[in-house]
Amino acid sequence: MQLIIVTGLSGSGKSVVLKALEDTGYYCVDNLPATLLPQIYENLKGTQNRVAISTDTRSGALEALPENIKKLKAVGVNVQVLFLESTKQALVKRFSETRRRHPLSNEDITLGESIELERELLAPLSELGHHIDTSELSANTLRGWVKDFVAQENKEITLLFASFGFKHGIPLDADFVFDVRCLPNPHYDPLLRPMTGRDAPVKAFLAQQPMVHDMYQDIENFVTRWLPSFVQENRSYLTIAIGCTGGQHRSVHIVEELGKHFSQQQQVLIRHRELELSL
The missing domain is CATH 3.40.50.300 (P-loop containing nucleotide triphosphate hydrolases)
Structure with a gap:
């Protein structure tokens, strides 16, 4: 059952x-x-x-x-x-x-x-x-x-990566929260402003920023380092929330990249709170 x-x-x-x-x-x-x-x-x-x-x-x-x-x-x-x-x-x-x-x-x-x-x-x-x-x-x-x-299939653990905007509040269901508001913001480019972190021009802009790469790598390393400990605790889900100012560009991009990486070895769910609220 x-x-x-x-x-x-x-x-x-x-x-x-x-x-x-x-x-x-x-x-x-x-x-x-x-x-x-x-x-x-x-x-x-x-x-x-x-x-x-x-x-x-x-x-x-x-x-x-x-x-x-x-x-x-x-x-x-x-x-x-x-x-x-x-x-x-x-x-x-x-x-x-x-x-x-x-x-x-x-x-x-x-x-x-x-x-x-x-x-x-x-x-x-x-x-x-x-x-x-x-x-x-x-x-x-x-x-x-x-x-x-x-x-979701019955595997050891499911990683849930969620993007959000700090101006709308920190999600209550997050196990870990990472703040990426210090990264270069596509919002200030009029052409990129209406887009999201899933759009190719925004992804290309962020991929060219060394700070974005360093932040992503640090978060990836942290999750990789501590994931076995949560598996040993018999956790079914681990929620990692990534926040930027509006939850539209930087946090969405980081979440998409993390999801792409960890889905190669773990069961992964991706949520973009602010993008889903705007639908």
């Missing part, structure tokens, strides 16, 4: 993810208490090969989740965890727009306090799996990322 557990902050998009998984052929269970995970497995084994379960603070008993995941892995179940998170500002906006009540809110606690309390309660679970920061993602983009996630 392939089992995906979806958890994370209320309002971060778990229902969107569960629907996307259902569309790709997963049997989905929403709002399951973590204590019932072994029973669900026993009931569904032999009849369902791909199962997705959502569990969060609504169902309680989350402290049982890590141990039950270990038990399922011990009997051969392929368990993956998707942890969704967002900034406080994004969550406040979503709850305000939909007029939904936060599951932890009451007359004695504000919406902002409820969000921070839930973040604290979920902190022990945040290290269990792959993070997705949905702060600035549209539902369509999130659905696409989830489909990319489930399409």
